[in-house]
Ligand code: SF4
Ligand code: SF4
């Protein structure tokens with residue numbers, strides 16, 4: 001048992017992640033061709049527009065359809081539909097928590113591939129200043145609120161104002177880069193258009209293509225550029241505290257060397273600075289556990305499932321990984 | 329198929345008498361309500377207009393209309409002795425209700441499960457020693473996104489079905505890769521098969537008429553197939569353009585056989601069958617969407633982003649030194 005633990009703790013998390021991410025990418029982007037269906041409440045960007053390749057549907061798509069609901073239908077079977085959708089989403093999240101982002105999300109994986117390409121080309125990356133980081137991270141919550149409120153205002157007139165136009169439907173999907181990027185992996189570029197049928201449609205789809213252009217540059221220059229703004233991540237963070245998979249820290253063993261912070265693609269400063277909290281799952285964390293791998297202190301950081309440590313920082317593991325990297 | 333089998337199944341399908349008069353004008357099913365009063369009850373759904381029954385179950389109301397052009401066809405009443413039937417997603421027989429109101433009439437039936445329902449309404453009469461049979465058919469889709477998108481279930485429910493016992497039947501072939509969300513659009517080629525008593529009706533005259541009255545007639549080939557390319561049939565002022573606009577088509581098939589027989593004691597020397605099947609299609613996406621503009625917008629955004637990063641780095645050349653982790 002001890003040897004097994006030492007083996008796991010000494011594992012090369014990057015390589016492990018690469019293969020798991022690739023596996024999930026194939027499953028979620030092409031699984032539909034093999035009639036795999038994981039339902040329509042997945043807490044990850046298994047894009048609903050990727051038909052027939054998708055192996056399940058990103059929860060944000062049905063959520064935006066479901067919240068297009070008149071007031072008087074909320075207490076009805078339609079309201080019940082919203083509740084069951086949310087409960088299924090939470091059930092998925094309850095098990096894997098934000099590791100859906102670090103290991104399963106196809107759009108997250110694509111961003112990691114873009115980062116690898118940039119590193120291979122020897123181009124340096126950009127980071128946000130702390131000030132900008134704090135400001136920008138709020139955007140995902142604003143997007144989350146808008147993607148619920150806009151469909152609702154399409155079905156309900158508030159204060160006598162006219163309802164919002166039909167072409168505002170699924171507003172976040174219109175600007176989500178996954179709508180264009182993920183179907184492209186199955187050869188479907190039909191989403192790469194601007195829809196001129198109405199002014200609203202042209203604005204929304206034009207905005208979508210604008211975001212796509214920014215996504216390619218941003219994702220190349222910044223690690224996990226889009227994830228900072230992702231409303232799925234905001235929705236995760238509302239429930240992540242109760243999930244079974246956790247990132248734990250033993251502050252008494254932390255020397256605040258900052259190695260974990262430097263390894264973190266999401267610029268989470270608290271991972272190094274916070275020596276008080278026992279559980280550290282910040283809203284931007286994607287549970288990649290690169291911080292655990294980069295920590296040289298025995299048991300300071302650990303990933304645990306139902307309270308059982310599954311991967312923890314060890315001195316031996318740290319040096320094993322360092323030596324391997326130097327050899328490469 | 330043996331003649332007796334067709335009549336026996338037909339009799340089961342067609343409860344009630346068979347003495348209705350086949351009309352001179354083609355009769356067909358429409359789910360469009362005839363007036364504002366009925367329109368209030370109807371909601372848009374995948375597969376057309378629906379009403380909601382107990383517990384939110386989708387209920388389809390199909391109105392009978394007479395006339396070869398969808399735009400000008402009148403709402404008509406079913407004859408008292410009319411014959412009708414509806415078959416559910418597994419081909420099971422359902423019991424539709426016949427309705428007659430001041431503005432028209434037709435049938436209604438609940439659609440509890442996802443998939444295609446086939447509705448039929450058949451009238452027969454003998455005129456001048458010719459058996460005239462009008463077979464009105466609608467193929468109705470029930471799909472609600474709230475019930476999920478199980479690809480296995482969808483694939484199993486996509487194949488079109490015909491009905492043994494219906495004398496002449498038009499069957500719409502599916503588009504490549506069609507699922508419950510697929511929209512037929514102008515510019516698409518849509519194939520139909522015409523079956524006479526379950527076998528291909530080679531030589532049947534098949535015509536497709538759009539709402540605005542454009543008509544094309546073809547003769548069904550040896551497999552009973554007729555293929556039509558849907559033209560553009562929607563020319564609004566540019567600022568009234570609606571990409572969700574339902575354009576309508578009506579397919580009519582006519583088939584004649586020289587087989588004598590009798591209907592309720594009235595002899596006939598030959599038979600004339602007319603089948604109808606309505607459908608809807610949408611404007612083509614190429615009419616309102618542009619790849620070129622999309623790419624230009626994305627490229628401009630990417631170029632501005634890249635330029636911005638480059639200029640920023642020129643100014644702050646010390647920033648962003650990457651550490652190997
Ligand atoms: S467009 Fe984005 S938000 Fe919408 S279904 Fe696809 S991945 Fe989800
Ligand atoms: S935060 Fe990133 S990894 Fe997570 S769902 Fe959004 S795009 Fe995917």
Ligand code: SF4
Nearest residue numbers: 264285286288289291
């Ligand atoms: S805090 Fe750790 S687990 Fe979370 S994103 Fe950063 S490196 Fe990954």
